[in-house]
Amino acid sequence: MCRTAIRHGALVRDGRSLYAEYPFLPGAESLLGGETVSVRALLEDPSYDRARSIGRARVLAAADDPRATRDVAELDAAEPEVRYLSLLFDRIVLSAAPSSAALRRWAVAEAKRSHGRLSEVPVEELLEVASRLGVPIEPRSGDRVAFRLADYLHWAVPIREADFRLARQEVDHGTVVVGRVRGARIIEEAVRGRLAVPVPLAEDVRQLVRQREAELLDDVARRMPAPVARSSALPGRVRPELFPPCIRKMRRTLEAGENLSHAGRFALAAFLHRVGADFETIVDAYRGAPDFDESITRYQVEHITHRDGGVGYEPPECDTLRSHGLCFREGDPTAPSPADRERDPRCFDPHLRHPLQYYRLRGGRVVERRAPDEGAEPTAPAGAPDTPATPARPRSPGRR
């Protein structure tokens, strides 16, 4: 007998339509009017067939494309209770999956789905959703909204677009004031963060879910991007053990399935190209990204590496990486390896200006290329085709 159950509070009638649109909000369980649904019932009871069917469709759509470009049939027409239960079903099933990658990818898709609405609704609805998510924002003149500084920093950091950097925002008395659309994008991140946290499941429940939804989990695993290439999988002439702390951190971030900023994605592709990694190896480096998309990644890596007949873009210099918060010369306290947690004295050499210089000084081989012309701007690999590019200033380390 499965003992884990989901408890439901009283129905909040005035929140019903809000919960129907945003069933991930705390309190959305009130849609069930105080009913209690056990995990076993959610998995087996015929009365929840429709919720399971829609839930499976949402999971598979996210596995195929985390940008949520594919409509899920029946979702729009589903009753609020069914929408809520289908989302709950997804969270439970993906929390029981052997890897958390599918849950993170699904969280990206669901957050993007909600963003589609949040970016168009009146600002009052945005304020309401934000407040219920625990990210309170205040209205400001001209359809703008103000975030608490700490909230802004917390949720804007994973966003890759350079326009979200704090240096480009209006900071006013401890708040960050942004336009409504940009505010909706920040709230999208808060939604993603909420949904990407696995539901705690007892081991017997986990086994039950895996058994009942084995077919779905197998299907998801087949549709997910192949596992990310590990350090040992890089071709022989590339020596990841000599990579500078910034590049090592970028690779760890993607390998852990976390988001890497636009600037980081661009820098990594350009760096790997210059140290001799082949095209497939560079593409593989992004497979762990929660919004990984094979065709977009290939297109963007090609754009970065094939420029000027294969010269490619120059990776950014240390100063640029530092300004993007991508320099880890002081060490990365979250790194599993003690060596990565420590300060790297090589990075404090006053003559060091470029990650490629670091690699070369340690004995790594850098492929020399002529300096590219100024021209088309690069885009970062993996996902988000709507991401505006941040042009790296092409400059050869050999000319420093």
Ligand code: SF4
């Ligand atoms: S100093 Fe330069 S090479 Fe070293 S971690 Fe920072 S950006 Fe990378």
